[in-house]
Amino acid sequence: MIRKTALALAALALAAGIGTGAPAQEPELKVGFVYVGPVGDYGWSYQHDHGRKAVEEEFGDRVDTTYVESVPEGPDAERVIRQLAASGHGLIFTTSFGYMDPTIKVAKMFPDVKFEHATGYKRADNVSTYMARFYEGRHVIGTIAGHMSEANKIGYVASVPIPEVIRGINAATLAARAVNPDIETQVIWVNSWYDPGKEADAAKALISQGADMIMQHTDSPAALQAAENAEDVYAFGQASDMIQFAPNSQLTAIIDDWAPYYIDRVRAVLEGTWESQDTWKGLASGMVKMAPYTNMPDDVKEAAMEAEKAVASGERHPFDGPVTDRDGEIRIEEGETATDEMMLGMDWFVEGVKGDLPK
Amino acid sequence: MENFIISMIIAATPLLLAATGELVAERSGVLNLGVEGMMLVGAVVAFAAANSTGSGTLAIVAGAAAGMAMALVFGVLVLSLMANQPATGLALTIFGIGVSGLIGQAFVGVALEPLPKLAIPVLSDSTAAGRILLGHDAMVYLSLALVAAVAWFLARTRPGLALRAVGDNHDSAHALGYNVIATRYAAVMFGGACAGLGGAYLSLAYTPMWAENMTAGRGWIALALVVFATWKPGRVLAGAFLFAAVTQLQFYGQDWGLPVPSQFLAMAPYLATIIALVVISRDVNLTKANAPACIGRPFRAER
């Protein structure tokens, strides 16, 4: 009996291997995804998983996708990425900044596996990086806020002070002040990407201090809900269209749409044309999208669409000079535009932004 | 200021609900560290109920029932099987995070009307006091009523006396003819119901949505508040408001431009809790009198 059980286990082990779920038909490519949050966060990880589902839909039986969620940005990440590579995944997307070093490390061990790391800057022959120019979307919402704000105060619920978040705050503020120079942006750091209660509290604090436009760079729709429950306050969705949470207050939302990129890259591996590259795309490519413009007068809607078009076509850059930081130093000269390098390391606020900024 | 106080009351409510329930469980001599897990399951079940029935009342009841179901699992383990209480409570939290995530899969990104505010026309709008005291949703008043009821129950009623006796010395309580295990089951289940309500408040009123792990550590704060309150219901109320106020200060402080890094503002609620505890604890009479002597100790009837 014991012997039989042992044999059965050994057989199972072979069937299970590491990872092969033994599907009826072997897929051409297995694609792995590593998420920092739960897929149920309705924010960052949720949108990446949306992209994963689009890949499944596009390629059907040809690909098989796997995801591992809530992987902390520490020692666990390396093991998870390695396990995915060792279990036959040919393409692995690691979707948080903290996965950068583990991704590079594992990539060295598995030269035949392709890796795609979101938001980082380290690449290798089998490691690409990709990121979205969300700040282009922030330019559009800044423009809208410039037209819509009557209190001349934007409230910004911000997660953590990294360049990407700072860039978004600056882009929105510059655009709003281009329309209405009296506008100021008040930033409140929540020091977390994800705590709906605190996000709501921060938004409420901003509203009670007179902000009538709420922007957010955190994951949940809580800030929008706070705006919905206040009078004459409008807000912008983040990561996905959140109109169902604020049907009367969402003006638009900046949508992260990873689906086209993921489909492209999977196709490249299938066709054998995959190469290591650095992708940083915005409105033009569809990686960043604007949700329908709602709850605003027609002239504002037109201005928004015009801003969206101008940025997408490259005719306008959210960081066209002159740009002065809040200490009065000119950071971008008239006639010049911020370089990618400058934007990647942005650690200063433009004129008109109020709030703490760690040095 | 007015908005600050309103935000504070809302932020305090889930803490108050969960902490009051845990207080009763601890007063009976049972330490349940699984509050976070029970809150999460309460939150998701309440959301699911509200989403499918459209009834806020049913949703609140469902949240409480879900918390009780979780507490029952805990009760069987620690009361009937005498498993270790702190470890079982921690396991309950892991379990609850999993269960709520699984149930919640269908509700991610679904919106819900918040619980209606019980506004009384004119009165609740015309004055600041009216806006602060009136015009909240039912659960805010429920939580305040609960604190009062628990305070009265523990101090003034015979079953309350029995519960305290069980927590202070289960052997004597047993000798006096009290049913120790049944009392503790009741207290643990009550604690679960309250934690479920605290969770339900988050997913129905505070931020009407479901998102995985949305309690974000509030269960732990509720546990800390019970100790902070030295097992007195009235002090739970004070503690929850103090904690919520300092938390709100973190956001308002940034808006006012306090020249302090935001991380230090974020530390403030925890430091304030420690300082307040030290001040209270200095007087031994204040703490010793209320701390249940049998907390965490399993009981088995000799017969």
Next chain:
Amino acid sequence: MILLEPRPQPSRALTLLSPVIAIALTLVAGGLLMAAMGRAPGQALYVYFFQPIHEFWFWLTLPADQAAMWIYTPAEVVVKAIPLALIGAGLAVCFRANVWNIGAAGQYTLGAILGGWIALSAPEDASGLWLVPYLLGGVLAGMAWAAIPAFLKVRFNANEILVSLMLFYVSTQLLDFLVRGPFKDPAGYGFPESRDFGAGLIMPVMVEGTRLHYGVVLAVVACVALWLMMGRTLKGFEVRVIGAAPRAGAFAGFSRARTIWFVLLLSGGLAGLAGALEVSATIQQLQPTISAEYGFTAIIVAFVGRLNPVGAILGALVLGVSFIGGENAQIALKLPKAVTGIFQGMLLFFLLGCDTLIRYRVRLAWAARA
């Protein structure tokens, strides 16, 4: 109605058997869960529990050239178990003294912070000898952080559960502040991370091709030393007496205050060591997330190990297997993480519940009184 009858003596056989029964029950319950989810139960359970053990077996038995690939996962279980065992053993002693240090995660974080400060102050080409002050720094910082609840408890009678837990939250904000400010890597594009530690400050790897590091030696030595201390020395006796019967302890001339200081500094120091060790071995830089949850998981480890410091090693391995099994189940079986959490919860329920069998006989009685 469940009735428990005490055994005259704890059952030797069941001491060993109870974890086996617990695992068997988890297999049954887990199998039912998998079946309910529409998955093949056998495969799920294999991946969850037995794969690391099975792969370890391959590594032992296969010829060297084929064996190497199988050691990675078993080694990872041990890598995960190292900090858990270190913290868990310290907490076991602490809990034996009836002192409730719930904030080991904070002491772990402080160990990582002070260690990190030493590592970042060292020259980049520092030799491996720097690991000595580095790890000592971790121990000291953990002790210092644990000294706060100890002082407040002894001096002001402030509850250590609350103080240590609150200090955990404070420590995470402190780490956050440091990696976004003073410790931030100037060449890191503004991301909240320190620079990488120099090669000398990285714990050397023990088995090529894995992340298994020499910290395992420290963990085993610490656990065995604490076990000896608890069983063979007057200090251990003192801790146990104070924990079980403080009044009797006072008659014997033992000081409760001294014991509180001792166990908090001990468990804090070990948690700080674990923090410094983990950062040096697996993260190799400071960042906002450094797996501080180990401090909470170690509470379960201490109890699964029945508050015995050597038992903490076993408890840590069980928890390690269940974490990594959960990850593998996500990869191999595409189970959502929620399911693996439910599974882990059940395993712990059964492990804790079955321990009752050691000291009691269980009788099921229906209504009628025996």
